[in-house]
Amino acid sequence: MIKKTLLFATLTALPSHAQELVVYTYDSFTSEWGPGPLVEAAFEAECDCDVTFVGTGDGAAMVARLQLEGPGTDADVVLGLDTNLIQAARQTGLFTTAPDDLAQPDLPIAWQDDVFVPFDWSYFAFVYESDALANVPASFEELAASDISIVIQDPRSSTPGLGLLMWIDALYGDDAGQIWGGLADNIVTVTPGWSEAYGLFLEGEADMVLSYTTSPAYHLIAEEDAGKDSAMFDEGHYLQVEVAAALAGSDQPELAAQFLRFISSQAFQSELPTTQWMYPAYETDLPEGYDTLNVPEIALLQAPELAADRRDAALALWRNALSQ
Known part of the structure; x- marks a missing residue:
């Protein structure tokens, strides 16, 4: 009886597996010099989950992969499409609407889309x-x-x-x-x-x-x-406005929605000017040197x-x- 009690105590003490969020993105985002590692660490600290970035080549290759995989795709979120690819992505029927409480982006154009969320430009x-x-x-x-x-x-x-x-x-x-x-x-x-x-x-x-x-x-x-x-x-x-969106077939819909909200946070946006070398899509301070750009x-x-x-x-x- 003692041995069984000890075994049960040991098993119940083991940590449960964290939820996993799978994000399809382009290769440069996931590189060691890209924002991927920083974004991953910041979001994992907030969500108590595991984030897996999957490099798919470039944005056009990402759409092609989704078209091939269909509803069975492993992706929960796609990050790295742009406005030239939005329509092709939308026509797959694989995406769901974004949360309605997202922050308003700070872009040179008015943004109105209930699925695709801008993150840089x-x-x-x-x-x-x-x-x-x-x-x-x-x-x-x-x-x-x-x-x-x-x-x-x-x-x-x-x-x-x-x-x-x-x-x-x-x-x-x-x-x-x-x-x-x-x-x-x-x-x-x-x-x-x-x-x-x-x-x-x-x-x-x-x-x-x-x-x-x-x-x-x-x-x-x-x-x-x-x-x-x-x-x-x-x-x-x-x-170019780059966007993210959540997959309708995700088995982690709440986590995917949380990630879309996280995109507008300072923890995400502040990394972009010196890793993506793009403008952030939400208001944040730009590093010295950006004021010299054409x-x-x-x-x-x-x-x-x-x-x-x-x-x-x-x-x-x-x-x-x-x-x-």
Whole structure:
């Protein structure tokens, strides 16, 4: 009897397994230099749960994975889609509405969506070494007419690549093929994602790389290098707003809702300027150096439904121009 009593006491003293929240996101978010480890630790301290970030490549690959997995997906939350992918994600029917008590985001645009929750934003731009270019183009036409070499990302797999596609589409519509035709000679290569493209730029393989107006902040703050800049186009710059959403089939709906609320917290938002190198989507102090960044005078953004409608035609123009 004593042995049975001791065994029962030992078993009941063992800690129960913590709830697990599975978050699909892109690879750079989960990297050791990204916000993932910091966000994970902060939320686990608040929720008394285990957070598992699953890298899925880039945002477009994330949607493709969800379409493949369907209602049986392991994801409770998806983090890292943007407005160009919202409609495709919504059409999967896999998402549920966000909590109705979320904080109001602080964005350059009015935000109204009952499913997708913004967490950061910036403007797409071409980044360059400021002492390496004598004549910085101020438009896509000027860039296409120059001998400046660029690296871009594939719009079929990369959210920045898709952002560039929609940026040119927003400006030129059905005439975008002419711009892509002019840019074809400038393009050194098209990479699957942002990290590969930016790495090639840093290695000196191209004069410019498609990135963000906030990218120079990394070099200024982390490396004390003020030599990177973003080219300002008079015609305007396309805005990227990155979002998160909860899966309707999650077995942790309350935990998923808690994570969506956590996104607006200072514990989450304060990490983004120096890990994501993007603007936070909710009001928080920005580190010194962000005040030196270029801010476009014209912000461009197509509504999710319009971006979805225009995507295939824009992609066909891009593919045709670059295959010539």
